Amino acid sequence: xxGVTQTPKFQVLKTGQSMxxxxxxxxxxxxxxxxxxxxxxxxxxxxxxxxxxITDQGEVPNGYNVSRSTTEDFPLRxxxxxxxxxxxxxxxxxxxxxxxxxxxxxxxxxxxL
Amino acid sequence: xxxxxxxxPSLSVQEGRISILNCxxxxxxxxxxxxxxxxxxxxxxxxxxxxxxxxxxxxxxxxVFLNKSAKHLSLHIVPSxxxxxxxxxxxASAETGNQFYFGTGTSLTxxx
Numbered sequence: 001x002x003g004v005t006q007t008p009k010f011q012v013l014k015t016g017q018s019m020x021x022x023x024x025x026x027x028x029x030x031x032x033x034x035x036x037x038x039x040x041x042x043x044x045x046x047x048x049x050x051x052x053x054i055t056d057q058g059e060v061p062n063g064y065n066v067s068r069s070t071t072e073d074f075p076l077r078x079x080x081x082x083x084x085x086x087x088x089x090x091x092x093x094x095x096x097x098x099x100x101x102x103x104x105x106x107x108x109x110x111x112x113l
Numbered sequence: 114x115x116x117x118x119x120x121x122p123s124l125s126v127q128e129g130r131i132s133i134l135n136c137x138x139x140x141x142x143x144x145x146x147x148x149x150x151x152x153x154x155x156x157x158x159x160x161x162x163x164x165x166x167x168x169x170x171x172x173x174x175x176x177v178f179l180n181k182s183a184k185h186l187s188l189h190i191v192p193s194x195x196x197x198x199x200x201x202x203x204x205a206s207a208e209t210g211n212q213f214y215f216g217t218g219t220s221l222t223x224x225x
Contacts, residue, residue, distance in 0.1 A: 004156070035215075042117070042202060043157070043215040058212060090156050100145045100206065102213065104156030 002026050006091050006105035013081040013112045021076040021108050023091030029103070030096045032074040033058070034066065036087040037107075043090065049074055081112045116140045117205050119216035127224050132190040134219050136203035139184065143205040143214075146179060148188045151200045151218070160201075161188070193223045 007022045025032065033048035045058030049068040063085060065077040074093075078085060088109050092102040118137045126132045134148075144165040149157035163170040163177045163186070170177050176189045190197055200218045 033213075040217055042115075042119075042217040043204075045212055045214075048212065059214075092156075100147055100162045101159045102147075102149075102157075104149075104158070106154070106156050 004091055004093055004103050004105040006089075006108050008108060009106070010109045011111070013078070013110065015081060015083060015112060017081050019078050019081065021078075021089055021091075021110075023074045023076065023105060024072050025074075025091075025093040025103070026072065027093060027095070027103065028071060029093035030071070031094045031099060032068065033092050033102070034064070034074070034076045035090045035092065036060065037090060038087050046076065046089075078110075083112050086110060086112045114139075115217070116143075116214045117203060117216040119203060119219050121219050122217070123220040123222070125222045125224060126193045128195060129192045132188075132193045132197065132221055132223070134188040134190075134201050134203075134221065136186045136188075136216055137184060138186075138205050138214075140205070140207065140214075141184070142207040145206045146177070146186050147204045147206075147213070148175075148177060149202045149204060149215075151202065157202060190221075193221075195223045195225050197221060198223050 004025045034046040035043040037043050044060050047066040049055045091105045094102045147162040148160040150160045151157040161175050179186045200220045202218045204213045204215045206213045
């Protein structure tokens with residue numbers, strides 16, 4: 001009964017480093033997405049996918065890459081980390097039938113020094 | 114520019130009373146509206162939703178009201194319980210499953 005699993009829970013990077021935030025869901029959901037939560041800004045959509053092999057940009061895509069090779073996995077790559085990317089990152093999934101009900105992972109707290 | 118706004122960062126209510134959380138939006142293309150609840154160190158969890166063809170939706174103690182002409186929605190919790198203490202986000206979408214726009218959240222504290 002895992003739902004949406006995000007790893008790692010915490011990460012500290014130096015400016016310029018790259019890393020991948022992992023996200024996996026076991027509900028066979030078609031839709032997956034990545035959000036970042038910043039103080040006073042709410043959750044903002046970074047990238048989303050409507051199915052394997054299909055991705056699109058959200059509100060704040062710059063500095064991030066995604067791919068969706070399987071239904072289950074939707075990793076988020078930071079190409080060259082910047083202090084502005086310090087945030088809490090949430091992965092979410094939903095089904096085509098019930099698309100408004102997003103299921104969120106527990107988040108990744110990322111600090112870029 | 115924020116398309117979904119929650120102008121009250123925090124709200125305190127006595128246990129047993131009504132909690133009213135408000136949300137405004139600017140995009141007239143939005144047709145799905147949702148409320149999510151978030152506890153510290155957890156991801157948001159879905160609470161209740163409403164589509165633009167309705168003006169009210171109830172689920173137990175939670176009721177969401179939508180006023181399309183005013184571009185305003187509200188979440189009523191009756192009666193409020195200490196376990197309801199959390200951050201509440203409203204969200205809106207023009208196409209379910211794709212791009213959701215979230216408000217900045219309202220931190221609700223229910224005082225026993």
